[in-house]
Amino acid sequence: MSYYDIDAILTDAQKLPCTFELDVPGLGILEGNPGENIKAGTRIDLPLWLGEMLSIGARLGTSRLVTLDLPYALSDRVLNALKADPRTVDLRSLAPHFYSLSERVLELFEEEEMVDVLSNTFKKRAAQIADHAHNPQGALGQGADFLRGLDETERQLFRATHDSAKETRVWAGESKKK
Amino acid sequence: MAFPLPRGITPPEISFLAEMEMVTILPRQRLEGLELLGGPVEPLIPPRRASVPLWLALLLKRQRRANILPPSWLHPESLSFILDIETQYEEYKETFSPPPPLPGQPFLHDRGERAVATPRFTPDGDKYYPAPPFLPQNVARDHVPAQELQTLPFHWLEVGNMLLEAASEDLVDPDQTRRLLKELREVRMAKIRSGVDALDAAAMGGGGVALTGVGAIELGEGRRFISGVIDGLRRIGASREQARREELAEEMANGGYDATQDDDDEMEF
Numbered sequence: 001m002s003y004y005d006i007d008a009i010l011t012d013a014q015k016l017p018c019t020f021e022l023d024v025p026g027l028g029i030l031e032g033n034p035g036e037n038i039k040a041g042t043r044i045d046l047p048l049w050l051g052e053m054l055s056i057g058a059r060l061g062t063s064r065l066v067t068l069d070l071p072y073a074l075s076d077r078v079l080n081a082l083k084a085d086p087r088t089v090d091l092r093s094l095a096p097h098f099y100s101l102s103e104r105v106l107e108l109f110e111e112e113e114m115v116d117v118l119s120n121t122f123k124k125r126a127a128q129i130a131d132h133a134h135n136p137q138g139a140l141g142q143g144a145d146f147l148r149g150l151d152e153t154e155r156q157l158f159r160a161t162h163d164s165a166k167e168t169r170v171w172a173g174e175s176k177k178k
Numbered sequence: 179m180a181f182p183l184p185r186g187i188t189p190p191e192i193s194f195l196a197e198m199e200m201v202t203i204l205p206r207q208r209l210e211g212l213e214l215l216g217g218p219v220e221p222l223i224p225p226r227r228a229s230v231p232l233w234l235a236l237l238l239k240r241q242r243r244a245n246i247l248p249p250s251w252l253h254p255e256s257l258s259f260i261l262d263i264e265t266q267y268e269e270y271k272e273t274f275s276p277p278p279p280l281p282g283q284p285f286l287h288d289r290g291e292r293a294v295a296t297p298r299f300t301p302d303g304d305k306y307y308p309a310p311p312f313l314p315q316n317v318a319r320d321h322v323p324a325q326e327l328q329t330l331p332f333h334w335l336e337v338g339n340m341l342l343e344a345a346s347e348d349l350v351d352p353d354q355t356r357r358l359l360k361e362l363r364e365v366r367m368a369k370i371r372s373g374v375d376a377l378d379a380a381a382m383g384g385g386g387v388a389l390t391g392v393g394a395i396e397l398g399e400g401r402r403f404i405s406g407v408i409d410g411l412r413r414i415g416a417s418r419e420q421a422r423r424e425e426l427a428e429e430m431a432n433g434g435y436d437a438t439q440d441d442d443d444e445m446e447f
Binding site: 099107112167 | 186188189190193339367371372374395398402403406407410411413414415416417418420421
């Protein structure tokens with residue numbers, strides 16, 4: 001992951017539910033009422049980069065400021081849906097950078113089962129993506145619903161596969177170069 | 179990131195490389211021998227057959243100075259035979275028809291046999307063993323072992339397409355050949371795509387993807403998909419991999435795992 005990777009930056013900006021463990025004076029602006037204090041036990045969605053930093057105190061031995069929770073995109077409900085049928089879930093509406101987000105979350109939480117579910121999801125959907133990418137009509141034919149639900153990683157995979165399939169077709173003289 | 183071109187090489191580049199393959203021609207005019215960077219070309223004396231690089235053969239063909247003798251695998255019969263193998267046989271459901279054997283190497287089918295590689299010699303007298311792409315896989319030969327008729331060389335699609343384009347009247351049944359090449363390509367492409375399940379093992383380490391017998395163009399087409407899937411799976415499994423490494427390191431540190439390692443350390447002191 002490079003410093004200038006726009007996808008990494010956007011992943012950092014995704015929200016994670018956090019619970020404050022301490023009273024914080026003057027930080028009410030996060031909750032929507034500026035000038036107030038934040039009380040212990042308040043739940044606020046914070047961006048990944050901020051939540052990660054605030055929760056890190058626990059590892060350094062000091063008392064931590066917030067505890068992290070799993071985001072909705074990786075909640076049990078979503079994982080159950082993914083277990084049932086990975087292909088019908090609209091990952092993009094859950095989180096635009098679903099896989100990058102889960103990669104970061106898995107660094108923070110120990111979730112053995114989630115790794116299995118996600119790898120299986122990615123595999124199943126990758127096979128589907130490849131089938132769509134080899135369709136000469138591209139993203140316009142049937143299956144547009146599925147393609148709209150791809151997250152950013154999957155979109156890049158789709159684009160790469162589609163481009164190489166198209167280049168080969170152009171080389172073989174089966175379709176015209178545009 | 180900053181480099182605008184995608185990973186891998188493009189189909190035109192692959193077919194450019196394929197033009198180095200040697201093919202057999204039947205010259206119609208005399209031509210003196212040429213000293214080329216890729217090696218000397220023997221003098222062309224009709225009606226004697228000669229082996230020349232594919233690009234030269236195509237050039238001579240366009241100028242109507244030679245006819246190209248199609249390689250034996252580009253015969254509709256052997257192509258439809260290969261297509262049968264790929265589609266009908268259960269054991270080839272997920273694998274591809276084997277590549278031609280290296281000279282002196284036993285076939286994939288009979289693994290038990292010992293390899294008797296016959297070395298060749300450079301002008302300086304050094305020994306060497308030829309390897310693709312410097313093997314005469316596309317020249318016309320009088321005696322082809324029956325087993326070799328079932329194999330596709332590395333550059334089959336490129337050579338086949340170029341010959342169909344430039345020298346279709348030299349082929350046995352161009353329309354049938356074209357149809358068979360296309361079908362073969364579709365069957366094999368579908369196999370590459372359905373191989374995603376095996377990619378998981380490759381991402382977790384210890385596994386691999388069997389791409390034996392896959393041609394250059396097919397590799398070029400599938401490269402970005404395959405590497406993309408492996409990379410995605412690797413990133414999802416990164417945390418587990420990390421945990422596994424830490425466990426291993428801990429076991430090593432506790433000393434119960436590898437006693438020989440400790441001995442080595444003592445030796446150094």
